[in-house]
Amino acid sequence: MSNIDVERGGGPRSGKWRRGGGGGMRTGNGSTATVAPSPFYLESYSGEEREWTPWIVPMFVVANIAVFLVVMFINNCPQHSNPYGSCVVKFLHRLSFQPLRENPFSPLFLHLGALVWDKVVHEHQGWRLVTCIWLHAGVIHLLANMLSLIFIGIRLEQQFGFIRIGVIYLLSGFGGSILSSLFIRNNISVGASGALFGLLGAMLSELITNWTIYSNKAAALFTLLIVIVINLAVGILPHVDNFAHIGGFLTGFLLGFMMLLDLNLVM
Numbered sequence: 001m002s003n004i005d006v007e008r009g010g011g012p013r014s015g016k017w018r019r020g021g022g023g024g025m026r027t028g029n030g031s032t033a034t035v036a037p038s039p040f041y042l043e044s045y046s047g048e049e050r051e052w053t054p055w056i057v058p059m060f061v062v063a064n065i066a067v068f069l070v071v072m073f074i075n076n077c078p079q080h081s082n083p084y085g086s087c088v089v090k091f092l093h094r095l096s097f098q099p100l101r102e103n104p105f106s107p108l109f110l111h112l113g114a115l116v117w118d119k120v121v122h123e124h125q126g127w128r129l130v131t132c133i134w135l136h137a138g139v140i141h142l143l144a145n146m147l148s149l150i151f152i153g154i155r156l157e158q159q160f161g162f163i164r165i166g167v168i169y170l171l172s173g174f175g176g177s178i179l180s181s182l183f184i185r186n187n188i189s190v191g192a193s194g195a196l197f198g199l200l201g202a203m204l205s206e207l208i209t210n211w212t213i214y215s216n217k218a219a220a221l222f223t224l225l226i227v228i229v230i231n232l233a234v235g236i237l238p239h240v241d242n243f244a245h246i247g248g249f250l251t252g253f254l255l256g257f258m259m260l261l262d263l264n265l266v267m
Helices: 056-075 090-095 106-112 117-121 128-134 139-160 162-183 193-209 217-234 242-259
Strands: 024-026 032-034
Touching: 056 090, 056 106, 056 128, 056 139, 056 162, 117 128, 117 162, 128 162, 139 162, 139 193, 162 193, 162 242, 193 217, 193 242, 217 242
Parallel strands: none
Antiparallel strands: 024 032
């Protein structure tokens, strides 16, 4: 989640992934596509499967980009006098960027739903716990979060479907906002990183819950833990809200135990 200058840091169900024994993947229309089995799964689970068509994660990406463009339009950089220099990418006119040395939307965030402890607690604006996850502090912040969402979220939605992944994403963002507001009271915070860490937490609980389908358990666990540790380490950097990361991760981790159980393994 980003503080005032902080970076926080398809359609109908076509069937959930079933880890079978063939060499292909069953798609929603009944045809079979050839896929390489995952090196982490047992051979008996790595074959013919039916997958969901991802659409909720792409919609989240589009929504975040759309909100960012609206913020840029409202901000209207050319109309502001700036002590740090002129706007960047001037040919975009109203959509041009503030100088990189300046947080682009600090005053504007107050009016657009950024997480502010005082307003949540004393002015009862609890909706900020949700709206803040759709705001980003700059184009680099936005790109980093959206690339992470695509790489993490698409795979999870293909395997577990849009309902479960959508619920985990939104509730993890909410959980990250709550923990952030409990510990950070003097800064404005924005960003989708809490929701993204929720997906990482859900991946870890899924690995634990469906442990028996992994052939190379140590490699799967080590790979995921390295990704999690690296991302949490980013939170040590100045101006990065690690409380949102931790809150989102813990929320997603707990939700993953409830929502990402592979029922084929218990039947």
